[in-house]
Structure formats: structure tokens, C-alpha cells
Amino acid sequence: MGQKPLEGMPLVLMTIALSLATFMQVLDSTIANVAIPTIAGNLGASNSQGTWVITSFGVANAISIPITGWLAKRIGEVRLFTWATILFAIASWACGMADSLPMLIFFRILQGVVAGPLIPLSQSLLLSNYPPAKRSVALSLWAMTVIVAPICGPILGGWISDNYHWGWIFFINVPIGAVVVMLTLQTLRGRETQTQQQPIDVVGLVLLVLGIGCLQVMLDRGKELDWFSSPEIVILTVVSVVSLCFLLVWELTDDHPIVDLSLFKMRNFTIGCLSISLAYMLYFGSIVLLPQLLQEVYGYTATWAGLASAPVGIIPVILSPIIGRFSHKLDMRHLVTFSFIMYAVCFYWRAYTFEPGMDFGASAWPQFIQGFAVACFFMPLTAITLSGLPPQRLAAASSLSNFVRTLAGSIGTSISTTLWTDRESLHHSHFAEAVNPFNPNSQQMYQQLEGMGMSQQQASAYIAQQITNQGLIISANEIFWISAAVFLALLVLVWFARPPFGAGAGGGGGGGAH
Numbered sequence: 001m002g003q004k005p006l007e008g009m010p011l012v013l014m015t016i017a018l019s020l021a022t023f024m025q026v027l028d029s030t031i032a033n034v035a036i037p038t039i040a041g042n043l044g045a046s047n048s049q050g051t052w053v054i055t056s057f058g059v060a061n062a063i064s065i066p067i068t069g070w071l072a073k074r075i076g077e078v079r080l081f082t083w084a085t086i087l088f089a090i091a092s093w094a095c096g097m098a099d100s101l102p103m104l105i106f107f108r109i110l111q112g113v114v115a116g117p118l119i120p121l122s123q124s125l126l127l128s129n130y131p132p133a134k135r136s137v138a139l140s141l142w143a144m145t146v147i148v149a150p151i152c153g154p155i156l157g158g159w160i161s162d163n164y165h166w167g168w169i170f171f172i173n174v175p176i177g178a179v180v181v182m183l184t185l186q187t188l189r190g191r192e193t194q195t196q197q198q199p200i201d202v203v204g205l206v207l208l209v210l211g212i213g214c215l216q217v218m219l220d221r222g223k224e225l226d227w228f229s230s231p232e233i234v235i236l237t238v239v240s241v242v243s244l245c246f247l248l249v250w251e252l253t254d255d256h257p258i259v260d261l262s263l264f265k266m267r268n269f270t271i272g273c274l275s276i277s278l279a280y281m282l283y284f285g286s287i288v289l290l291p292q293l294l295q296e297v298y299g300y301t302a303t304w305a306g307l308a309s310a311p312v313g314i315i316p317v318i319l320s321p322i323i324g325r326f327s328h329k330l331d332m333r334h335l336v337t338f339s340f341i342m343y344a345v346c347f348y349w350r351a352y353t354f355e356p357g358m359d360f361g362a363s364a365w366p367q368f369i370q371g372f373a374v375a376c377f378f379m380p381l382t383a384i385t386l387s388g389l390p391p392q393r394l395a396a397a398s399s400l401s402n403f404v405r406t407l408a409g410s411i412g413t414s415i416s417t418t419l420w421t422d423r424e425s426l427h428h429s430h431f432a433e434a435v436n437p438f439n440p441n442s443q444q445m446y447q448q449l450e451g452m453g454m455s456q457q458q459a460s461a462y463i464a465q466q467i468t469n470q471g472l473i474i475s476a477n478e479i480f481w482i483s484a485a486v487f488l489a490l491l492v493l494v495w496f497a498r499p500p501f502g503a504g505a506g507g508g509g510g511g512g513a514h
Contacts, residue, residue, distance in 0.1 A: 005131040010187045014129060015138070017183035018122040019145040021085055024176045025118045026146055028092070028111070029057060029409070030153030031169050034291045034302045035161035042166060045101045047292075051417060052220055054288065056105045057112040058410035059216040063209055064116025065403040066259045069396040071117065072124075073198055077395065078188045081121045082181055087114035089177030096167030119146075120399035123382075125188065127394055136383065140324025143378035144317060150284075151313030154291055158302030204251055204258035211243035212407065219414035223421060259403070260396045263389075271497045272385030273401045275336065275490055277408035279343070279377065282483040284409035285416035286347075292417075293354075293476050294363060297469045308363045315371030323379060332380040332501045336494045339380070340487045342373035347484035351477040356469060380501075384494075387501040416479055423475030424468070431467040 006014055032039065032053050040050030072080050091111035098104035123142060130138040160168045218236040225233055251257040264270045291305035300308065323335065346366045353362045385401050386394060435442045442463075449459035 006129045006187065007131065011130070013183050014187040015126070015141060017180050017187065018126050019142060020176055020183075021081070021118050021180045022122045022142065023145040023149045023152075024173050024180070025061075025088070025115045026149035027153050027156070028115070028170075028173065029054070029061070029406075030150040030287060031157040031172075032057075033288050034154045034158040034295075034306050035166050035169055036292070037295060038161040038302065039104070039166050040101075043099075043101045043104065048223055048417070048421075049101060051288075051413065052101075052105050053108055055216055055220050055410050055413055057108045057115075058406060058413070059212060060109040060112025061115050062112075062403055062407040062410060063212050064113045065120060065399050065406060066208065067205065068117040068120045068399040069260065070198060070200060070256070070258060072121065072395055077121055077125055078184065080117050081125065081188075082184050084114055084117040084121070085177050085180045085184070088118065089174045092170045092173035092177070096170035098167075117399075119402050120395060123398045123402075124395040128391065129188070136327040136379075137321070137324040139382060140320045140327070140379045143382065144320040146378055147316040147320070147374050148313050150287055151310050154287075154306035154309045155303070156306070158291070158304070158306035162301050162303045198256050201251075201254050201256055201258040204247060204254060207243045207247040207250060208258065211240050211247055214240035214243065216410060216414070219411060219418075222414075223418045260393075260400060263393070263397050263400055266388065268384050268387050268497050268501070269389070269397060269401070271493060272381050272387075273404055275494055276378075276381040276385065276401065277404045278486065278490055279340070279381075280405050281408035281412035281415075282347075282486060283343070283374070283412075285412035285479070286483065288413045289416050289420060289476060289479065290363070290367075293472065297356075297472050298358075304360075308360060309367055311364050311368035312370050312374055314368060316375035319372075319375035320379065323375065327379070327383065330380075331499065332384050333494050333497060333499075335376040335380040336384070337491055339373045339376035340491045340494070342370065342376075344484040344487040346370040346373065347480045347487065351480040351484070354473055354477055354480070356466075356473065383501045384497050387499075419479055420472070420475050423478055424471040427471035427474050428467055431470060432464075435463060435467070 005011075036050040036053065037047060039053060040047050068080070088111060091107055091114055094107040095104060095111055098107055123139075126138045126142055127135055156172070157169050160166065160172075214236045218233055218240060221236075222230075222233055227233055228237075247259070248261070251259050251261045264273075287309065290309050291300075291302070294300040294305040294308055295302065323330075346369055349366045349369075350363075353366070382401075386397055389397050435445075437443070445463065446456075446459050449462060450456070454462065
């Protein structure tokens, strides 16, 4: 890379292009969250089948991310980025046109596959075309889009599915994609990275697709098929475990591995990658859970459910540039520690305030304060993960850590929605046992309801609904409790990382250049 960094207007335009691409891709992993009930209803499917719209994208995306490093070496980063954007826009259009759930899921998988290179490449193109002294600012601007998109997602998704056809959730990517391609061609056309012919690791690729694909289908279908009592789930689990074990062995011995596992020999990479993935898993699980809880139990419209999740984006937008500015003076571990404590506080807070009849503020305030946690989370952990790596390994490291994080997000979605419904049915049966002719409380309840003019059937239905709601709230609160505990455990892990934490400037920091 013998080229001078960009400056002035081209630098600004490139930053906008790369951030928009990231924004579009992350937006797409959450925009469907709120619209699931609408889409599922529209295409005649159940809500749990509807969640496949989220996870199918996540998995296809996770699988295609590791191939990015190889593809980028083969055809060049700029060219790959441009093509990925064009194909992503086309796949998005196809998603919007889908008229059945299998068709939508098929196009979502395609969309996920072509979206793979967008995030890792936007990260490495930013770092390689920015002046070294401004790299941490670049990273924080980039991290801001990763944070803001999941918040715009639910609001946009809710507003669109309440007012227009849900297809517009996907059509929205077409104009964004066009802008990204235009700006990229304008600023990066002459700045192609060196290409070399490398053999593709076919065995690794097949094992990866099998292992991750079966794992996700197992997580998605497990709920409906009652987990390990179903032969299908057992087979999927065995195939997944065997493939992933073989993958580990194969990738460590292959000359041109598709997933560069040797990166895990780097202490900071391993710690950063683990922390960011586990934290993202809990964060993303709650992003999916909240809108569903608010719509099912509290009767929010999709738009209001989106607005209740939105305040989490306010503080990061204000804080990210400031953190980027002063990051070379801060120990990243302090920022992450603060972040994880705030996460834990917000999850405990939710577990206490979520009860029947709570107002809008009770769900919005913890989201607002959680913004502090989110602001001090992405950039510092990304900096720790990529610290001390030589420039030529940045694309591989970035794609591997994004792969693990994306996969963790998908797994988090499956686990939290499964736990939620399982615990609900458990609580439901406990409560239902208490509603019987011999319990004076339930007798009194029936008399009150019948006194209000309900028939016996209506009263029973009303009580059943209340029980379901109680069960859903209690089980959501249990998930919040567990999440808070995991964040406190993660605190310890971060302190095993070793400074200095510069963004990909050999061993030294980004501030060491002057």
C-alpha cells in the first residue's frame, strides 16, 4: 500500500460511503424485528417461523464474512466492496417482492451472503485510507453507525409496517446502495488493493457452511420440535458438532485457511473477540425481545415498540466522536469496564420495572441510560481486538471478529426467544394451577369480573390472558437477570488484555505517530 492517505473532501465522502454501507447492512439485521408479527401474519406463518427472517439473514451473513479475506485478496477490496453493495441492493429488492415465507427466507439468505463483505471491508478500507493519527476518530465514527442502525431499524420497520406494505422495509436499501456505489467509485476507484491468486480452501468452506448452517437451523427449529426428543434436532446437532471439530483441525493445518484461526494466538484478539461477541449476544437478544414483549403484552403498535427501544441511540451519537478524539489518552479497559457495569445496571433495572401496567417511560428510560454502555463498548473493544496486528492482517482479523460477533447475535436471538417461551409456559402452568374452584382468591376474581358484566367464558378468557402476560413478563425479567450477571462476569475478562491498544499500528498506539 504505497498510497498517501485521503484528505479533505474525498476523505469525507469516503467516510460517508463506508458508513452508509455499514448502516444499511446493520439496519437490515434489525429492521425486521418489529415487523415480524406483520410479515408473519401477511404471509400466513407463525411468529416463531417469522423469526427465521432475522436468523436466516444472520447466519448466511456470518458464513460469508470469513470468505471476505480470501475474496478481497483475489479481486481487490474496492472492487469487492462495490460489487457486494450492488448485489445487496438487488437482493433487498427481491426480498420486498417475496410473496411467501419460504421465498422471503430464500432471498434473505442471498442477501445475507452478499452482505458478508460490507462490514469487514468498510472497517479495513477506512483504516487503510485514513491518516494514521486520525484512525481512532475513524473507528469511532464507524462504530457510531453500527450503534445507530439497530435503533433506526425498529422505528423505521415499525413505522413502515404500520403504515405501508412491509416490502418497503427492504426496498429502502436500493437508493442507499446506489449512493454508496456512486461515492465509492468517485473516491476509491484508483485505490485498489494489491491482488494475488490464492487457492480457495474448499474443504474449509464446506465444513463452515455445514457446521454453522446446521447449528442455526437446530437453534431455530428446536423450539417447535421439542429439542432433543426430535431425531431431526439430534442429527443437526451431530452434523454441526462434527463439522466444526473437523473445521478446527483442518484450518490449523491448511496453508491458505478460509478462517485464519492463528489470530487466536494473539492474546488481545482473543479477549476482545470473546468480550465483544458475548456482550453483543446479550445486547442483540434484548433488542429482539423488547419489541415483541411490548407488542404482545402491552399492546404497543410496531411504531411505539420501536420508539421505546430507540433512546439507546441518543447518548452514543453524542459521545462516540468525543471518545474517538481522546481515545489515545484513555485505557480502553476502563471504558469497557464502565460499559459493562452500565449494561448490568440497565438489565437489573429492567428486571425490576417490567410489570403489568408499566408506562412508556419505564421501558424507555433504561434504554436511554443503556446508551452510556453502548457508547463505550464497540470502539474500545474493536481497538483492543485489532491492537498490535500488522496492516496486512487487519482485513482477516476484522472479518473473523465480525463473523464471531454476527454469529453470537443470531445465537443470542434464538436462545433468548426460546428461553422466553419455555419459561412462560412453565410459569403459565404454575399460575393456572392456582385458578380453581377451591381457591378463594380466584373465586373472588370471577365474582368481580362477572359483576363487571362478563360471562363465565369471558372471565375465564380474561384470566387466561392475564396469566399469559404475567408469564411472559416474569420470563423476560429472568432473561434480564441472567444477562446482568453475565456482564459482571465479563468485566473480569477484559482486564487480561495487554496495552498498548492502538488501532492496527503495529505494536504502538495510533497516537504514536507524532
